[in-house]
Amino acid sequence: MAVEQVLIGGTWRDANFDGTFQADNPATKEALPAEYPVSTWADVDEALSAAAVAFHEMRQMSVDRLELFLNLFAHKLEENAQALCQLAHTESGLPVSPRLLDVEMPRTINQLKLAAVAAGEESWRMATIDTKSGIRSYYAGIGPVAVFGPNNFPLAFSGAAGGDFAAAIAAGNPVIIKANPAQPGTTRELAKLAFEAATEIGLPPAAVQLIYHMANEDGLRMVSDPRLGSIGFTGSKGAGLKLKEAADKVGKPIYLELSSINPVVIMPGALAERGDAIAAEFQTSCLMAAGQFCTNPGLVIVEEDENSAKFLETLKSGFAAAPSGTLLGKGVLAGLTANLKVLEDAGANVEVAASGEGSSAGFTNPNTLLSTTAAKFLANPEAFQTEAFGNCSLVVKAKNLDEICQVIDSLEGNLTGTIYSDTDGGDDPAYDQVAHHLRVKVGRLINDKMPTGVAVSPAMNHGGPFPATGHPGFTAVGIPASIHRFAMLQCFDNVRPSRLPRALHDENPTGHTWRMIDGVWTQKNVG
């Protein structure tokens, strides 16, 4: 069987490769037939050079073409949704329905359409015009972006169609897609449609390129290459931090979305008021898609009392009865097993570890609920906040509010932090304290609902303090803010009017672009 082709410099061609790999079907544990190349540096090098050329061309192009491309690509996804979701299911084990076809594909399409609007409207550029000093500035593309997609969202976070891809293109950057090795076929099909759309719209040939895999050292070399502008990476902490080190060394902005255990604090009043309902919400959130979400609630903090004891009992029977979902692959299972062991070795009690009815024949882990005390947690916070990515969570029982705050203070940065409190104000004084401590540890503070939903909203922050991400000022979800990651600030001082980019002309470029003119946000022309 022929080895699959890479997309470099506008051509699907045989890779320069050193070894091949296959993906598994996680629902059957069987290897899928297609063989994908592990590219050598020659491929990466050629892709980087082609991307640099494409970037120069894209800078001279009308932004309308970016908008047309993103919309056409979205349209092609709509047309091919069924086949793409079937393939993504085969490579990820995630159900076509209700997940891939009903939720993730529409989200992916929506993100591309929002990015299209942003690209054409140019409000994301934050054009700032100071008429008195003759200085104008805005955000513009930073250069070719390498996007490393994760395994847990084969569509919505895919390097070939997800949020990073959409944001990088909207800013006017070519993208080098690094496929997630668990889903090379899905990535290839997405990249095919993206490339078709790019060709039809007339983007430069190397606006979209695809490499399936490369040696670790070539990945490090790629992210530190001067031809590359920036990197988007969603995945494991180990790989992400190595890439970050390489990129940091040469001052290249790299945006990471790494581990997060997403603490959920459930106040005593809330448990007294609606413990069963919260237990049900928590179980759904924690076990949905076998817990393989970046915002999975991996840490629950409660005060020890009869209601929290009852809450734990409810969860135990719920976890035991629920089917354990299919994991994304053997790598996820191996990581989960190893990290559960770290937690157990640290002294966590296994409250339940059971595979409920109807469990998959594929890669699975028993639904696992662990518990410990705040005192034990505080004695070894590093081990106890190990992320065990999958269908498990750790319940921490605190003696009092003070211990809850201490546990929070001991946490690293997280994407989200959630507080449940009662509705009649009894928890309010304690809420204020908990929220004060939690606020600076998380990107998104949530009340009274589980963290697993990540709405595509301009107000969303899917980001947070290190090591949840590499920079607490940026979000990976939410147009237009996510676009800023792949942009540089460009200032024009005394530049003659005819030489300014469209977004900085006196005339509003679209009639509805938001710009800051002499201290006023406006859609009007200058003057």
Added chain:
Amino acid sequence: MAVEQVLIGGTWRDANFDGTFQADNPATKEALPAEYPVSTWADVDEALSAAAVAFHEMRQMSVDRLELFLNLFAHKLEENAQALCQLAHTESGLPVSPRLLDVEMPRTINQLKLAAVAAGEESWRMATIDTKSGIRSYYAGIGPVAVFGPNNFPLAFSGAAGGDFAAAIAAGNPVIIKANPAQPGTTRELAKLAFEAATEIGLPPAAVQLIYHMANEDGLRMVSDPRLGSIGFTGSKGAGLKLKEAADKVGKPIYLELSSINPVVIMPGALAERGDAIAAEFQTSCLMAAGQFCTNPGLVIVEEDENSAKFLETLKSGFAAAPSGTLLGKGVLAGLTANLKVLEDAGANVEVAASGEGSSAGFTNPNTLLSTTAAKFLANPEAFQTEAFGNCSLVVKAKNLDEICQVIDSLEGNLTGTIYSDTDGGDDPAYDQVAHHLRVKVGRLINDKMPTGVAVSPAMNHGGPFPATGHPGFTAVGIPASIHRFAMLQCFDNVRPSRLPRALHDENPTGHTWRMIDGVWTQKNVG
């Protein structure tokens, strides 16, 4: 003589120190009498703990107090301007008039007042409200900020009163001032006034702290400490990159302003049209304050023809006749001497190196103009773009437009890039090419004027691609954008209305705060 005291945790007290240092008067080369401590880790450690406490307190404080503080501090600078400028002159050699009292102090005061307005108005927070999804977000302080000020702006970029200080405080962060060792007395006096203002307004005791100096390893330890939120550093590339490496390792945002040679391209038509005028502008820009500006034009690129030959001759006689100004200290002189040698060793011709009439009795370097060809530059671009900080510049003679673009392509990131072109359109086609190449290499693109003026404007970008700074998306000058460096993005999802911060309430917090509500920038209330 007693060793000067540090300001830690709200008290001026004797330092824990290992050695002391004195500053020089660069105009006389004599050591100034005051002795300053090189603090041990004990001082840094105590400052970090106190800053962490202060940050928690400042987060609960009304932002009006930040505004009051910044305004009162500005007022105290106005009251003490004469004495402060005299002291800054003694430690820097920069003239009281027209520089320190007439330009730099008013700029410093203006920056503080602009930061005060921004802190109180809260538009800098970019509050984003999505009423449909119930998600609201804004920027909030990131935690204690360590500010390392440079030696070339004892007031406007001082760790104790400059742009980084103002921005860090406006975002609600305590500041740990690390004095520039060349100007410890000026920094002490500024910190005294800042602390007085902080005390009068009731900021937490450790909102402003001062350490004069510390061992390098303690500096690295400080910037990687979990109690610190962020770092602002303006200074040498060597020191800056070491601090960056330490901060990057723990994922801490660090904003650097490092070296920049600020290429100036003078097109043939411009030289033909007004070569003498440009020569005069260039000489003023290059030799003012002995060339010790971050935006000093250290690289001039011209096409070889009779006009550029004449331009060079004009500069040679001008440089020879001009007095060579006082350098900021023996460190600057040593660095300049060493870097000029790197340029000469690379093959640069010394066109002129002459101390004109009336030169200072202090640390000086002969006004130096070097030249080379584009071909030579391109054979060794790394050496030829060595920044020689001081009163010198390198003229690169290119054969044609193509060589000019190649030289630009070979450059690292810079703060500014300037293009002079003629006024009748003859240079326009070539301009477009040069600007296209130069645009992505610099933070600020300038037409027809020298780069040394850095206006305090919301549209300013005093930043640029690495290694000019550590991140091309941020500016060190310009309120409100410079504040974002010291902020994290905080999202509130489903958070009950009474628990939201003021800036995210339905009601506009000031009646005139700019917020993005459901896609519209507005000063109105929600609904």
